[in-house]
Amino acid sequence: MNISFREFNPFDLWIWLEFTGIPSQMERQYVEELFVSWFYLGKLGGFNAESLQVQDSGVNISYMPYDNVSAQDTMMSVMHNMSDFEYQLNWARCWFDLGTSDLIALDILLNALNQLDKNIVDIKELIIGGENPDWPIYQVEESPYE
Numbered sequence: 001m002n003i004s005f006r007e008f009n010p011f012d013l014w015i016w017l018e019f020t021g022i023p024s025q026m027e028r029q030y031v032e033e034l035f036v037s038w039f040y041l042g043k044l045g046g047f048n049a050e051s052l053q054v055q056d057s058g059v060n061i062s063y064m065p066y067d068n069v070s071a072q073d074t075m076m077s078v079m080h081n082m083s084d085f086e087y088q089l090n091w092a093r094c095w096f097d098l099g100t101s102d103l104i105a106l107d108i109l110l111n112a113l114n115q116l117d118k119n120i121v122d123i124k125e126l127i128i129g130g131e132n133p134d135w136p137i138y139q140v141e142e143s144p145y146e
Contacts, residue, residue, distance in 0.1 A: 001117040003110060006130025010098040011080075014137055016127040017092045027121045028092070032085050034116060035094055038109050042079030042098065047105035050074040077101050083140045090124075091132070095140045 017031065041047065051074045057064050080099035085092055098105065106128065117123040131137045 001114060001123045002125045003128070004125070005128045008129040010101075013096045013098055013129055014131065015094055015096065016125075016130075016132060017123055018125040018127075019090045019092070020122040020124045022090050023087070023092065023121065028085070028087070030116060030120050031092065034112055035082070035085070035109075038105070038112065039079055039082045039096070042101045042105055045076060045078045045101075047079075047101040047108065048074055048077035049102035049104045050077065052104075075100070079105070081140070088135055091135065093132075093135070095137075 015035075019027070023031070051070070054061055054064070054066075077100050079096065079101045081095075081097035083095040085094045110126070113123065113126060
């Protein structure tokens with residue numbers, strides 16, 4: 001899977017996937033469930049780089065002291081909105097308002113999509129941001145995930 005970035009606006013972000021062929025219903029389901037799960041983690045503040053105590057502690061976390069006060073005192077870092085997936089032949093796209101979630105969210109999404117591509121769904125290309133000239137974007141008004 002080739003990954004590329006175009007112009008990036010976290011509050012108005014289209015993510016584009018090109019499959020090696022027209023995706024089956026099962027392949028669509030895998031991709032959509034991954035993105036919806038990722039969005040819900042973001043909506044709940046899971047992508048807050050200010051609170052990575054376990055990651056920052058190193059390899060040995062046995063009996064690690066977790067600072068609950070520090071975890072509660074971090075700024076909110078939540079995603080706001082997601083559209084339904086749309087398909088055209090071997091392309092798919094979805095719109096996101098990443099809100100105040102940190103960019104670690106994108107790394108986690110890319111890691112998951114790389115694994116999905118290796119094992120389940122053949123993804124030719126993933127594009128973060130921008131617009132495909134042959135598939136105009138529009139302003140998203142409502143989200144089913146609101």
